[in-house]
Amino acid sequence: MPKLLLLGAGFSRNWGGWLATEVFEYLLGTKAVIGSDKLRQLLWKHQLSGGFEAALAELQMLAKNHPAEWQFDLAEFESAVLVMFGDMNSGFLDLGDWDLQTPPKESSKTIPFFLNKFDAIFTLNQDLLLEEHYLSRVDLSLISPRRWDGASLPGLDFRPSLEPFHHLSKARGRWIPQSNLNVDLSARMQPIYKLHGSSNWQKEDGSPLLIMGGNKTQEISTTPILQMYQNKFAEYLSEPNARLMVIGYGFGDEHINEALTQAVELGLKIFLIDPMGAELALKLNKTRSSGQITCGTPLESVFQKSLIGGSRRSLKEIFDGSPIEYKKVMNFFI
Structure with missing residues (x-):
């Protein structure tokens, strides 16, 4: 029974990361947008x-x-988005401690201990929170010595920063797709799949490797590492008795929703951590607003068939609040 994790922007939000609406407001203040009426009008x-x-x-x-x-x-706008990631990542790198507990801490309730429990982690986020605080600063072999030796991004080679003090930081270096794309890690390595690339991924020519904007499905299909990641996502979801915890994903990507829909028909069960809880699919259905003729959506059907629980609390409230909510979330692993 594989236990899987899917992360969206709402996950990084727990440490100050920006949601899409906040990125919109950030971009309004960039040099590129301030200096271009065309870009400003397009945003609004x-x-x-x-x-x-x-x-x-x-x-x-x-x-x-x-x-x-x-x-x-286009080049100016994409450059502004990369600057935005740079500013957000700078904040993540400066985090001294990403555990959400106030002292004295319980070792079994730390974020690394929680992430360590999943058989695979999938994320749509292109920030470097996980690279810095999970891949670089955590020794997984100490958390679960009989399970993981570490975690890694399958199919990618890491090229460290040349700065002496940051040589080991997986966030400050670069990740380059392997020529042979070996996405099958050792059974002792926990896989982390960044389904849309990342802000420190690069192609061999030095250009960024991350998917933004429209036509993500087409872009992924022409990017071998991301196509293989998407295939892995579908494979894991379709395993017998698979369970998926979703944190901070707003269900706005068609290719992700399609994979979820197909897997739910095969028995996938989902636990959702989101402020809207089980009502999220209803809230996303515009026909349920006043004065509309109501029509059900495929996402509503997915929720009705697959949800095995959820939490509306922030991760801070779950890990540093009432033990009642924490126990409810951890029941996912039973």
């Missing part, structure tokens, strides 16, 4: 319908169809 156009990613999707299409007019704007 999509404020309530997809936010900055929808704006980027339209910009990508405009640059494809009218490169002379829009290619420079």
Whole structure:
């Protein structure tokens, strides 16, 4: 019975990471947007319908169809997004301690102890929170000596930072896809799959390797490492009696939802940690607003078939609050 974890932006939010609406507001203050009426208008156009990613999707299409007019704007916008990641990652790197407990701490309630319990971790986040605080600072062999020797990103080679004091930091170096793409780790290594790439991933030519904006499915299909990660995601979800905990994912990516829908038909069970809890699918259904003709959605069906519980509390409340909520979450592993 594999225990799997899927993370979205709401996970990093527990340590101050930005949600999509906050990224929208960040981008309004960047040099690229302040200096371009076109980019500013494009952002505001999509404020309530997809936010900055929808704006980027339209910009990508405009640059494809009218490169002379829009290619420079696309490059400026994408550069601004990378600067945003740089600022957010800088904050994560400065975190002295990412455990959410106030002293005295219980070792069994630390974030590393919790993450260590999963057979595989999948994340849509492109920030470097996990790289710095889980891959770099935690010795998994001490947490579970009979299970893991460590954790790694399958199919990628790590190239360390040249800065002497940061040589071991998995967040400060670069990750490059292997030429042979061996995504099958040793059974003693916990796999972490970043399904949309990451802000410190690079292609061999030095260009960034992360998927943003529209047409993610097409972009993933032409990026071998991400296509193999997507395949691994579907494989894990489809294993007999698989259980998936979802933290901070807003169910806005069609290719992820499709994989979940197919796996639920095969028996996948889901535990959700989100402020909206089991009502999330209903809240995302626009036909359930006043005055609309109500139509059920595939996501509502997924929730009804697969949910085996949930928590509306933040991770801080779960790990440093009432033992009642903590026990409910940990029942997932029983």
